[in-house]
Amino acid sequence: MADPLPELTFGYSPCPNDTFAFHALTFGLVDAPFRVRPVLLDIEELNRRADEGAFHLTKLSVGAMAGVGDRYRLLRSGAALGHGVGPLVVARTPMTLVEAARGPMAVPGRATTAYRLLRLAAPALDDVVELRYDRILRAVADGTVRAGLIIHESRFTYASHGLVRVADLGDWWERETGLPVPLAGIMARADVDPALAAAAERAIRASVQHAFDHPDASRAYVAAHAQEMAPDVCAAHIALYVNAQTLDLGAEGLRAIDRLVRDEPGSEGRATASG
Numbered sequence: 001m002a003d004p005l006p007e008l009t010f011g012y013s014p015c016p017n018d019t020f021a022f023h024a025l026t027f028g029l030v031d032a033p034f035r036v037r038p039v040l041l042d043i044e045e046l047n048r049r050a051d052e053g054a055f056h057l058t059k060l061s062v063g064a065m066a067g068v069g070d071r072y073r074l075l076r077s078g079a080a081l082g083h084g085v086g087p088l089v090v091a092r093t094p095m096t097l098v099e100a101a102r103g104p105m106a107v108p109g110r111a112t113t114a115y116r117l118l119r120l121a122a123p124a125l126d127d128v129v130e131l132r133y134d135r136i137l138r139a140v141a142d143g144t145v146r147a148g149l150i151i152h153e154s155r156f157t158y159a160s161h162g163l164v165r166v167a168d169l170g171d172w173w174e175r176e177t178g179l180p181v182p183l184a185g186i187m188a189r190a191d192v193d194p195a196l197a198a199a200a201e202r203a204i205r206a207s208v209q210h211a212f213d214h215p216d217a218s219r220a221y222v223a224a225h226a227q228e229m230a231p232d233v234c235a236a237h238i239a240l241y242v243n244a245q246t247l248d249l250g251a252e253g254l255r256a257i258d259r260l261v262r263d264e265p266g267s268e269g270r271a272t273a274s275g
Helices: 016-026 043-051 062-071 113-121 133-141 154-161 169-177 194-213 219-224 231-241 250-262
Strands: 007-012 035-040 057-061 072-074 080-082 088-091 105-107 128-130 147-150 164-168 181-189
Touching: 007 016, 007 043, 016 035, 016 194, 016 219, 016 231, 043 057, 043 062, 057 062, 062 072, 062 113, 062 181, 062 250, 080 231, 080 250, 088 133, 088 154, 105 113, 105 133, 113 147, 113 169, 113 181, 113 250, 133 147, 133 154, 147 154, 154 231, 164 169, 169 181, 169 250, 181 194, 181 250, 219 231
Parallel strands: 007 035, 007 057, 105 128, 105 147
Antiparallel strands: 057 181, 072 181, 080 181, 088 147, 088 164
């Protein structure tokens, strides 16, 4: 009897870009010398669980990468970065980013890339309130907070809540650096055999390519985890966050990640952990 394939736990988010990109690997539609046990969690929860080394493979905010040190290593495939993909700051009425940063501002977690970008763009940031990303728009709309830092599909729906854009932190980053916005990457735990980690990188790349080649194959899986998201918002979300650099970071993507990990928010040093 042949030896059973090893099983790797793979933590990724239920957002459409991840379920679209990793569907083929999760369901064995691409060749891999291992089986995947998926664990779908919000990105901030994945960031926290990485501190414990919870999963063999995990999606991790770039803002959280410095915090995990040498416990994980970055894979070149499966990342979320690009142009025009950055987080937004929104409010009920027009204001400057300096005004919004006086708070209270709702943020999707202190370990997210979004929060790290905000700390870089608004060093005087004060009075933040951590909320799950999908609760931020409501908190801004009902006046619980002055402004909100939004990610994922919220960038497509904030206007329907009567909110206005204060700042696009992706635009700010691209103007400052000339690099794509590095939101998140796929990491392999350091104790995963290097040959198996390399195989995982290839399998993730094949899964992303399968998604591009067969865009309807994952439709049911994406919809099942899309939290009642409208189909057009799902499609826009995927188109924005899954791109050529999801297949392979390339030199530019690696430079962007290195730059954001090295940059120090504010005068007090790194943000908590290191989206």
